[in-house]
Amino acid sequence: MPTEIHGHRGARGLRPENTLPGFAHALDLGVDAIELDVGLSADGVVVLNHDQTLSPANLTDTAPVRPDDPAYPYVGKRIRDLTLAQLRTVDAGVRPHERFTQTPVPGARIPTLTEACELLAPADVTLSVELKTDPTWPLTEIDDLLTATVDVLKSADLTERTRLLAFDWRVLTTARDNHPEFGRVALYERKTLAAGTKWLAGHPPDDPVSAAxxxxxxxxxxxxxxTTPALVDQAHAAGLPVIVWTVNTPEDMIRFTKYGVDAIVTDYPDRRP
Known part of the structure; x- marks a missing residue:
């Protein structure tokens, strides 16, 4: 089968990340999957954003939700400390990350997962939904985010087309136990494989494929x-597809395709070789 192309945060190199316009553009480019990131607002709404806090790298305050709101400015605050109404005031479309040459989309807002599902459900794409937690989170808060996320995806009838992703592998073990109908993708990087890591749900970092x-x-x-040819072979021997991230040049896409990876996550879906 041909190597799949997954649009990272939509099409992060081309349009504002984790926004509806970004997803629409990725769909126009023919991606096989949309990767997106979710968190939970203070009032229990699943919203899209890469970081647990609102980052000035890609978000801009506009105005407080009410004139005397002591939480304003919102950029720099944690998502779980802000309500949906507060999050909605933030412009997600006018501050391209310095590494990219995005086309700005003024007025693009932080969407809810429900809104993203409404856009993506009619399209022939997989959803790769990354739950943004870290090892400091108690299991109760992980379960809150996971349950709220799964409820939205089930309501949109997207269970069979969704994979749940996490660097914090406790998300995956909780999903395995409570929501086994969803695919579960074990993310890892150099940081999460460091000695003494707490990211891998208690497993040692020396053999992440076997641990996954x-x-x-x-x-x-x-x-x-x-990602090496040996890693790809080991994963396939264990029955695990390999989804490599983040690959932004045609030359590297060709190289990883030769390795036999099953999917490539990219900021630039238009660079598919």
Missing amino acids: ATIGATAVSPEHVL
Whole structure:
């Protein structure tokens, strides 16, 4: 089968990340999957954003939700400390990340997962939904985010087309136990494989492919610098597809395709060789 192309945060190099216009553009480019990131607002709404805090790298405050709101400015605050109404005031379309030459989309807002599902459900794409937690989170908060996310995806009838992704592998073990109908992708990078790591749900970092199989992952997604032909062979021997991230040049896309990876995550879906 041909190597799949997954649009990273939509089409991060071309349009504002984790926005509806970005997803629409990625669909126009013919991606096989849309990768997106979710968090939970203070009032329990699943929203899209890469970081646990609102970053000035890609977000801009406009105005407080009410004139005397003590939480304003919102950029720099944690998503889980802000309501949906507060998050909605932030412009997500006018501040391209310095590494990219995005076409700005003034007025693009932080969408909810429900809104993203409404856009993506009619399209023939897979959803790769990354849950943004870290090892400091208690399991109760992981379960809150996971349950709310799964509820939205089920309501949109997208269960069979969705994979749940996480660097914090406790998300995956919880999903395995409570929501086994969803695919589960074990993300990892150099940072999460450091000595003494707490990212891998108690597993040692010396053999992440075997550890991912042990926790019931249905695919592995390693950082590109960790992805070798031997890793791909090991994962395939364990029945695990390999989704490499983030690959932004046609030359590297060709190289990883020759390695036998199953999918490539890219900021630039228009660079498919």
